[in-house]
Amino acid sequence: MVTIGDVAKAAGVSRSTASYALTGKRSISTPVRQRVLAAVEELGYTPNAGARALATSETKVLGLLSRFLDDEFAPAMLQYVLGVTNEARALGYDTLLVSEEDGVHALQRLSSSRMVDGFVLLNVAEHDDRLPILSAAPQPGAMVGLPADTSGFDVFDLDFVASGRLMVDSLVDLGHREMVLVSQPEDVVVRGGAYVWRLANAARARAEERGVVLHHYFGASSQPQIGTDLHGYLDAHPTATGLLLNNEGAAAALPSVLSARGLHAPHDISVIGRYSTDFARTFSLPFTAIDSAADELGRRAVRQLVARIEGGATTALPHVLELIPPAIDDRGSTAPPRKAL
Amino acid sequence: MVTIGDVAKAAGVSRSTASYALTGKRSISTPVRQRVLAAVEELGYTPNAGARALATSETKVLGLLSRFLDDEFAPAMLQYVLGVTNEARALGYDTLLVSEEDGVHALQRLSSSRMVDGFVLLNVAEHDDRLPILSAAPQPGAMVGLPADTSGFDVFDLDFVASGRLMVDSLVDLGHREMVLVSQPEDVVVRGGAYVWRLANAARARAEERGVVLHHYFGASSQPQIGTDLHGYLDAHPTATGLLLNNEGAAAALPSVLSARGLHAPHDISVIGRYSTDFARTFSLPFTAIDSAADELGRRAVRQLVARIEGGATTALPHVLELIPPAIDDRGSTAPPRKAL
DNA sequence: GGTACGAATCGAACCGGTTCGACAATGATG
DNA sequence: CATCATTGTCGAACCGGTTCGATTCGTACC
Known part of the structure; x- marks a missing residue:
């Protein structure tokens, strides 16, 4: 050598x-x-990277901690991961991907062995057990997902409260008076995925404000069930004219459910989802949706993290909490209600 | 510290x-x-990882080089990635994920800076420009995907030739005499994804042997087109009773195509796909399919790679070429043909 | 014309581990 | 009892970079 x-x-x-x-x-x-x-x-x-790391205490590597859980739709996670790795590389960093179930342990291991200069946490829960460890670690960390206490962290997420309102407003503005909201499976909420609640509560509150009816369901946690459930919701609410989906799996299953019932969006029913543009393209999903901005969130987290790493202790960079305002990709699946079904 | x-x-x-x-x-x-x-x-x-790496020349990190291309269905890649990261961790290694478009450059960078102990290459093409670099590198490498020349490498892949035969045999054994095969988009083939050809040629040869008709199409490379194309294939071959899919995107689009036509598998048409079990579960795909064994392939590649790393130059571990025999997950979408459509 | 200063370079120390060679103590062997 | 091997420990060197302090030289300044 x-x-x-x-x-x-x-x-x-x-x-x-x-x-x-x-x-x-x-x-x-x-x-x-x-x-x-x-x-x-x-x-x-x-x-030699090892020698340089030893001498400078900088590894030029970021640790990316994620969880890939079936019920939160693992394939959608890929967009976050790619946003992170691509932005990191653009800024001169490589990315160590940790899919370990035990995130706390992984964090401790990478931190204390000084393998990385900083961390990006995905899928952050309301009360995430990784956060206390991250606080105590000498390396900085940025995250995608909104915990209960954000102090001392750089936090990025979609604004799910505004998203819930936006979904409801979009349909009510068109004249809809009754709709169904399908959230992620309840397991996700139990595990701390508070974004599900934030969207659902905001939607519910807004529906009440505007005097319309909103029926709320959690999707099934076993995917094969989800199509059946969608049929059930439509059966149960024959007068509903709008469908709001905060659940990628349900969105993926909806096209065949609709065609099985001989329904067409937006002619017979209006649909608004919440998933990434890439996801929609990949699955040819024809529904208007709020872009979950996965790639963008990953990139922002990395940019902030690198700024903090390279700023050092000199400049006291303030911690940020960025909630990206929801943007609708209009794919033409909403229209004024034709009539009750 | x-x-x-x-x-x-x-x-x-x-x-x-x-x-x-x-x-x-x-x-x-x-x-x-x-x-x-x-x-x-x-x-x-x-x-301290850097200090240890410097002293021992071992980093306990593997480099994972992948490409995430839309037309090869990026979400399906995640299963390979997770197989690799999980197995690596179980063997005491961390994984550096490189999604860089320029794989050659990434390989050189990681190799010459001694950041990793070995490489796992995904998505290996027929004539992959990364392979010459890998040959010359001091670190060993294992790959998923079958290149033209495998000498000097550890290679793992699904046996696509046997898969093509198996698809055809399964339906012919049930009595089908005319079927349609939908492959990945032609772009994938042009880029060197020879597995598409291997399956298609094997299927074609077997169909000829058994005296049945097989119509072969490449899927559209832009996903929104794929549903339309499926309709076109079915229109063009009204007497075909079987559908073979070597294309995840087409499989994802098929349920709504079928229900739009009022068809049910296997009653009206028999369907066999080729995708991973996880993929099927995630998208509630109801079709019998050859499991692409993504997780398993990733794990095997890592096991072999680590064995080679830790065996050192002492034991001259022979290079392996493992083509996993196709296994069918029967989801009940095949049956004897009822009649010509 | 002496001094001060900045630019350019070198030698040595340091980062935090591992590993080689030497050495003392111990126990076994003839 | 002298000899030899074995076991346990230490000091020093090494891995391959970076960085500090000192030195030399040329130039500007007063």
Whole structure:
């Protein structure tokens, strides 16, 4: 393996001079720098990451902790992951992906062994057991998902309260008076996925304000059940003219449910979902939806995290709490109600 | 930060003794070892990963190189990724996920900076430009996907030739005489995804052998088109009684296509797909399918890779080429043909 | 014309582990 | 009882970078 010593020797300078020529941390005369760079090129030198990490206490690696749970629709998680890895790379960092079930343990392991410069947490729960560990860790962390206590963290999430209102308003503005909301499975809520409640409560409150009827259901936690359940909801509320879905699995199942019933959106029923644009494209989902902005959230979390890492303790960067306002991708699945079904 | 020096001091021994007590590479008396372990516990010592990597030339990290392309159905890739990360962790390794478009560059970067002990390549193409780099790298590599030349590599893939035959045989054995095969988009083939051809050619050859008719199509590369295309295939071949899908996107779109036409599997048409069990569960896909064994392939690749890393140069581990025989998950979407449609 | 200063470079120390060689104590062997 | 091997421990060197302090040289300044 070629080391910086080899480069120094080839360029006829000391190791420290070679180092300064490469890092630019001290001024080096142009001819010397050129010789060093030429030697690097010729020998094909690349710094040893371990050695550099040891000397500088910087690894240029971020730890990405996620959970991939079936009932929260694992495939949708991929968009967050890719947002993180792509942005990290653009900023000069690599990403260590940890899918370990025991997130607390993983966090401790990576933190105390100094394998990463910072953490990105996905799927953060209301009372997430990883947060106390993260607080105590010397590395900073940013997260996607809104915990109960955000103090001391950089937090990014979709604004689910505004999303719930927006869903209801969109349909009520069109003239709908009765609708059904299908949330994520209740398991998700129990586990701390408070976003489900935030959206549902906001939708319910707004429906009440506007004097319309909203029926709320949790989706089935076993996926094969979800189509059957959708039929059940439609059977139970024959006069409902709108369907709100905060559940990717239900959205994926809906097209066949509708066609089985001979219904067409928006002619017979109006539909608004909440999932990412990529997700919609991948599954040819024809429904108007609030974009969950997965990629964007991942990227923002990384940008903030890197800013904090590189800012060091010098600049006291204030902690941020960014709730992205919901944006609707109109795919034409909403319209004024034709009549009660 | 607490170092091994602190531990040694607390235990009243030298640094080297502390190291030997922890690694077990030399015999240490029981009382001394106990004192060292007690000190570790008390001080909360964890070895610094960078320093250890520098000293031992082992990072305990694997590099995972993947591509997430829309037309190859990115969500399905997640199953491979999770198979890799979970198995790696079980064997004591962490996983650096690289989604970089430029896989060659990423490979060089991670290899020459000694950030990882080995590589797992997903989505390997017929003539993959990463393979020459991998051959020259000092770290070993294992892959999922079958390149033209496998010499010098550990290769794992589903047996797509046997899969093509199995699909055809399954339906012909039931009495079907005419069927339609929908492959991945042609883009995938052009990019080197030879598995598409391997399955299609094998299916075609077997159909000919058995004297039945097989119509072959590539799916649309833009997903919204795929449902329309499926309708087109069914319109074009009204007497076909079987549908073979080597295309996750088409499988996802099929339920609504069928119900729009008032068809039910297997009553009106028999369907066999090729996708993972997790994928089927997630999307409530009701079709009998060959399991793509994504998780299993990822795990096998990691097991072999780690064996090679830890075997060192001592044991000359032979390179393996494992093609997993296709297994059918019967979800009841095949039956003898009722009649021509 | 002496002094002060900045630029350019070098040698040595350091980061935190592992590992080699030496050495003392112990026990077994002839 | 001298010898030899074995066991347990220590000090020092090493892995490959970065960084601090000191030194040299040339130039600007008063």
